Amino acid sequence: MDDGRxxxxxxxxxxxxxxxxxxxRLREQNGQTLGELCARLGMARQSAxxxxxxxxxxxxxxxxxxxxxxLHFLNAVPLYDIAERWISAFDRPRLEALSAIRSRAEELxxxxxxxxxxxxxxxxxxxxxxxxxxxxxxxxxxxWGHANVSDWQPGSRWExxxxxxxxxxxxxxxVLETDPPHRLVMTFGGPEETxxxxxxxxxxxxxxxxxxxxxxxxxLPDEQGLRDVSQGWPAVLANLxxxxxxxxxxxxxPWEMPAPTR
Numbered sequence: 001m002d003d004g005r006x007x008x009x010x011x012x013x014x015x016x017x018x019x020x021x022x023x024x025r026l027r028e029q030n031g032q033t034l035g036e037l038c039a040r041l042g043m044a045r046q047s048a049x050x051x052x053x054x055x056x057x058x059x060x061x062x063x064x065x066x067x068x069x070x071l072h073f074l075n076a077v078p079l080y081d082i083a084e085r086w087i088s089a090f091d092r093p094r095l096e097a098l099s100a101i102r103s104r105a106e107e108l109x110x111x112x113x114x115x116x117x118x119x120x121x122x123x124x125x126x127x128x129x130x131x132x133x134x135x136x137x138x139x140x141x142x143x144w145g146h147a148n149v150s151d152w153q154p155g156s157r158w159e160x161x162x163x164x165x166x167x168x169x170x171x172x173x174x175v176l177e178t179d180p181p182h183r184l185v186m187t188f189g190g191p192e193e194t195x196x197x198x199x200x201x202x203x204x205x206x207x208x209x210x211x212x213x214x215x216x217x218x219x220l221p222d223e224q225g226l227r228d229v230s231q232g233w234p235a236v237l238a239n240l241x242x243x244x245x246x247x248x249x250x251x252x253x254p255w256e257m258p259a260p261t262r
Contacts, residue, residue: 007078007082009054010060012054013055016054018043021041023055025037025040026061026074030073031071033071033072034052058078060075060078061074061075062120064214075120077120077121116216116218116219116220117226117230118217119237120212120213120215121213122211123210123240123241123244124211125210126211127181127182129244130213130240133240133243134240135150135152137149141163143240144160145253146160146162149161150175153175153178154178155175156175157173157175158173170191171188171190172191173186173188173197173200174197176199182204184201184202185199187200198218198221198225199218201215203215213237238250
């Protein structure tokens with residue numbers, strides 16, 4: 001695939017009917033533990049782990065740790081990459097529809113039973129470049145439309161400031177953990193800190209010429225909050241990806257585009 005993932009690994013993973021059953025179960029209910037998947041499929045943990053390892057290596061499943069639990073999320077991006085590469089070329093009348101699906105898939109949101117949002121994307125960059133894009137005020141101003149301002153030390157405040165010259169902070173939070181260039185954890189809320197602020201974790205994993213960026217947004221207040229971040233994060237991070245890979249942001253601010261219609 002163009003972003004460095006091994007398309008052969010995807011086909012090998014999909015060739016096994018048991019692994020396809022795992023994907024079906026995660027499509028029905030995302031964010032399951034190994035025990036939950038074993039119970040639903042009637043499978044021993046050792047066998048299930050082997051199948052899940054294949055799916056994770058192929059990029060079809062992403063594992064997110066929450067305390068002692070390991071939650072498994074479906075990641076459909078490689079499937080849509082395949083559709084874009086082979087199917088759309090031979091089905092030109094549906095090219096627009098497939099491209100829209102792929103764009104949506106690149107910004108895939110994966111849902112758990114509680115209001116939690118997980119997003120995974122791959123960026124052709126170094127971990128240090130992605131970290132800088134997440135924490136540099138000038139860079140965030142370019143791809144986010146707001147400058148994220150902080151010293152990014154644990155316990156410090158960060159602010160999401162407008163770039164129209166007013167310097168007004170529309171949102172912000174507190175930095176909880178930093179491990180440059182691999183992990184950043186912060187609260188996310190309004191301009192004033194409140195006990196109900198949600199929590200965002202950026203996980204930056206370096207591969208061979210590529211970075212896997214996982215964003216987990218937890219402790220959302222309700223389903224409406226989940227819907228809001230499901231539209232917001234994909235747009236912002238698509239712009240980040242474009243900036244790092246091409247040197248330019250997208251031609252139009254993606255968060256200003258109308259929601260897709262069915």
